[in-house]
Amino acid sequence: MNARATAPTGPTYPLGAVVRLTGLGEHTIRAWERRYGAVTPGRTPGGTRRYSAHDVARLRLLREGVEAGHRISDLASHSDANLERLLSPPAEATAPQGSPLNAIRSAVERLDLQALDGLLSLQFVTLGPEPFARRVAAPLLCEIGERWEHGESSVASEHLLSSVTRGILGVALRAASANRSGPRVLFTTPQGELHEFGALIAAIVALSAGAAITYLGPNLPVDEVVGAARQLDADAVALGVVRLAPAATRKYLKELRKELPERVALWIGGPVRGGPFEGVEQLDLDEMERRIGRMVRTPG
Ligand code: B12
Structure with missing residues (x-):
């Protein structure tokens, strides 16, 4: 039986x-919850179920067990440690696969969507959103991306990885939308910049540093960013810039800085070219984390 009685800490799903x-x-x-007590999710004040990362990991283990031929009625009463022991294949069966990242690389190269989704989801629930975003x-x-540039990997591989990763990071963002305390930071990319992963990953890092984030998706014109910043009373707007030409970047940032209220900080990150830009702070993930940490400690 899953005996967790306390409310889950960390993100819930x-x-x-x-x-x-x-x-x-x-x-x-x-049905697994009701009949076998497989997991015990928390509840919102309105009574809606909310699962912790631990619940998700346990449900995945139980699914693996059922797929391997066990009965859920037998499995559900085991502790997580017992389940893992029961379900882990003999050492020689796992040895050739090596690290999880190697297994993921191999699934990408084989264009094996199901395996890739399973492996990435497992890393996500095991590590949590921020370490998953940063370390995986x-x-x-x-x-x-590099392998594709050097002709060692196909466009299809790159697209498959992008689309599965985007889906999983999207789950992290939805779980995040519940956090409305802390400095309010909007994430997007400038109009013409479709590379969104940097901004998306930065949003997840900001969330774990204590910010109330809103990820607006990529490719936004200046007036839309300004409108959203006013509407949400943002403390900072953070942009990811990857391939936008230096002149276009400069023009966009100049306009945005002029239109945004002075009190709203403007941050950019990514392999941006053409800086420094007046009134704009160029940050990497660590520096952004420190900024948010300071804003959390000294609000206003
Ligand atoms: C995936 C990808 C795409 C996808 C993007 C999908 C998506 N939803 O994002 C698609 C297919 C749309 C695409 C399109 C194009 N792409 Co492209 N793409 C890539 C690829 C393979 C990976 C980029 C990526 O996601 N990297 C992973 C992220 C996590 O890295 P990152 O953005 O640098 O972010 C990290 C840091 O920089 C930082 N960071 C980033 N943003 C921020 C923001 C803040 C606030 C902070 C604190 C930190 C931070 O944190 C992140 C984590 O470490 C790269 C190749 C490569 N080697 O990078 C090419 C690449 C970026 N693309 C390139 C090009 C040329 C294009 C196209 C012009 C191709 C074409 N001919 O159509 C178009 C342009 C689209 C456009 N208008 O923007 C070039 C850019 C070269 C350049 N500097 O001009 C690259 C380098 C490939 C190449 N060598 O040709 N692309």
Whole structure:
């Protein structure tokens, strides 16, 4: 029996997100809870289920067990440690696969969507959103991108990795939208800049540093960013810039800085060219984290 009685700490996931992360149907998840006490999700004040990362990881283990031929009624009463022991294949069966990143690389090269989704989702629930974004998503996207540039990996591989990673990071963002305390930071990319992963990953890092984030998606014109910043009473606007030409970047940032209220900080990150830009702070992830940490400690 899963005996967790306290409310989950850290991000929590609605049922729809858990369906996506575990590959189980809604009906199955509810039935496993009701009949076997497989997990005990928290509840919102309105009574809606909210699952912790631990619940998600446990449901994945249970699914693996059922797929391997065990009965859920037998599995559900085991502790997580027992389940892992019961389900882990003999050492020689896992040895050739090596690290999780190697298994992910191999699934990307084989264009094996199901394996890739499963492996990335498992890393996500095991590590949590921020370490997943920083330690798994960012290096893999860069690496597969480099391999593609050198003709060692196909466009299809790169697209498959991008689309599965985007889906999982999207789940992290939805779970994040509940946090409305802390400095309010909007994330987007300038009009013409479609590379969104940098801004997306930065948003997840900012969330874990204590910010109330809003990710607006990529490719926004200046007036839209300004409108959103006013509407949401933002403390900072953070942009990811990857390939936008230096002149276009300069023009965009100049206009945006002019239109944004003075009190709103303007941050940019990514391999941006053409700086420094007046009134704009160029940050990497660590520096952004420190800024947010300071804003959390000294609000206003
Ligand atoms: C995926 C990808 C795409 C995808 C983007 C999908 C998406 N939803 O984002 C698609 C297919 C749309 C695309 C399109 C194009 N792409 Co492209 N793309 C890439 C690729 C393979 C990976 C980029 C990526 O996601 N990297 C991973 C992220 C996490 O890295 P990152 O952005 O640098 O972010 C990190 C840091 O910089 C920092 N960071 C980034 N933003 C921010 C923001 C803040 C606030 C902070 C604090 C930190 C921060 O933190 C992140 C984590 O470490 C690269 C190749 C490569 N080697 O990078 C080419 C690449 C970037 N693309 C390139 C090009 C040329 C294009 C196209 C013009 C191709 C074409 N001919 O159509 C178009 C242009 C589209 C446009 N108008 O923007 C070039 C850019 C060269 C240049 N400097 O001009 C590259 C380098 C490939 C190449 N060598 O040709 N691309």
